[in-house]
Amino acid sequence: MGECVESGLRIAGLRASVEGKEILKGIDLVVEPGSVHALMGPNSSGKSTLAFSLTGHPNYEVTAGTVSLDGEDILALPPDKRAKAGLFLSFQYPAAIPGVSVANFIRSARQSLRPDDLPPAKFRKMIYEKLEELDMDAAFLSRYVNDGFSGGEKKRLEMLQLAMLAPKYAVLDETDSGLDVDALKSVGNTVGALRGTSEGEHTGFLIITHYPRILQYITADRVHIMMDGRIVAEGGPELADVIEREGYDKIREEVAGGVA
């Protein structure tokens, strides 16, 4: 991709443990700028562990491998420096921060990640545009972050942050779960806009999902199947269709039979 050989979110030989138990057993994956990679797999295959290991959650210990973001090794960085390098995570279960309004939270985030880029009036204009695109009510802005939010509202707030922060690379951890069709479409639109040129970002996406349904709204360039901490199958978008028809069992049998 491009003139720089190092560009991309490059994961190589990544192993990670939680409380001494190894969950990731060697992950190799490259997300190029502007590309969409789907990471699929059954429950407990290690998908969320990958998301937390990439973003530097303190409970996840990386024991081997490297992760670089456009050439910068990010594994030694604290979570906020990884965000500043351009990495974003849409949480499956985002934390509530009572007493901090959505508007202040996103404003603080934007100022941390892109100092001095937007005067308050332009920030306000931008956030209202994004709210409208996501079909969200402006009343959201004065609510406390995720405090008392429904599951769907939490996911929408993650998408609002994604749209406002326009990162270089975004990991979406089960953002599709619990969303209705309209909400899935708006996730698809947000992803589509960011991978395109509208923000000039060419955001690369790693979309973690259990179900192929989201891929009706987002066209994946590559699909990776994860089981038991390893990527066991890779292919184009048609691989998601296989999962849709046959579930994970067939692949599981093939892996067990050594016919990967």
Added chain:
Amino acid sequence: MASLSESPSSVHGISKTSLDALIAARGEGAIPVQMRYDALARFEELPVRQSLKGGRDWKHDLAKLDLSNLDIAAAPQPIALQAKPARGMATDFDSARVRFPTEFAAIFGRAVDTRDDKFASLALAFQHGGIFIWIPDGVHVADPIRIDYRLAAGKFPYILIGLGRGSSATIVERFNGSAFVCGICEIVLAEGSNLQYALEQRSADDARTIFTRRAALGKDATLALAVAELGGEHAVERIRIAAAESGSSAEVTAFFFANGDQHVDIASEVIHAAPSTRSQTVIRSAGTDRGQGRYYGNIKILPQAHGTDASLRDDALLLSEQAHVDSVPALEIAANDVKAFHGATVGAISAEEIFYAQTRGLSRAEAERMIALGFFEPAIARFPTEALRAELRGALEAKFAASDAITA
């Protein structure tokens, strides 16, 4: 200390002799002489109330309070009314009984009972200075009334506030004390009146302040009392509100953030003594550095107070290993057919909240600051006027900046 030259002589300590000297120098003021001597006798006899002791070895213990060097006779300092009520009566407390005898007699002592109260007795015995505000029947004071004062050593102010039938007002008190200040705030609300009262306590780092705050609510009266205990080395705030008549309603809010070697003690009690009364108490307490704090809260529902709806919510946040905050909420319910709720939490900032904010580019220190400031927000939101809320947020941010336990 130029004002010292106006003092008749330097009188120190709490004793009958020093009270004699005070009265000789200043006259009896608004408190009758015999009432003062009786109060002094009670102060000397009464033990420190249990609710203020607690089970651990506190840095400051009122039982060990040494007032022998306290300068009692220093000249009084005026309390400034920054914005006087256009259609109310306001004067210094000492001349209130002479200037507004009817109103003074109607409310003085209606909410405060010093008979079993050591520090309220002390404040009454040595009372000097203070303020009296009366809002007549049916008068609505639109702009907030601001009481702004600064007190040096050995001051015993009395703040007396009364609202007539169907009147309303907002009062913002900003208090800055040093050394030792022991005062009383008495609020008496007549039928259908509505008072918002906010206190911003910003005493000097060396100050020890003890305030006894009492309110009595008439039929359908509403009080929103909000207290920010920000300053002082040792600040004690004791609130008791009597929802004395039917339909009365109280909203109590208090917060503190003990940093450095600060020690803050807040006790609040709402007594539901009549049917269909309501109260809602929200407390936020936090400690960092070696700060110590304690909240003791009670909701008391008497047998006749059926149809009462009361809640008490207190949350405590610890930001350093050495900080300590105790929280003791209680409900005493003697009536049937009531709604009563209390909930309490004590803990550190959740690691998941910090991580979440960090993934949005905030450093760990920035995340902690944002989350901790957010912790106070439900309390701050209940203070009147945006200017005051902004001031309180600024004061909390300054405490964060001063804290050595919170590092970047």
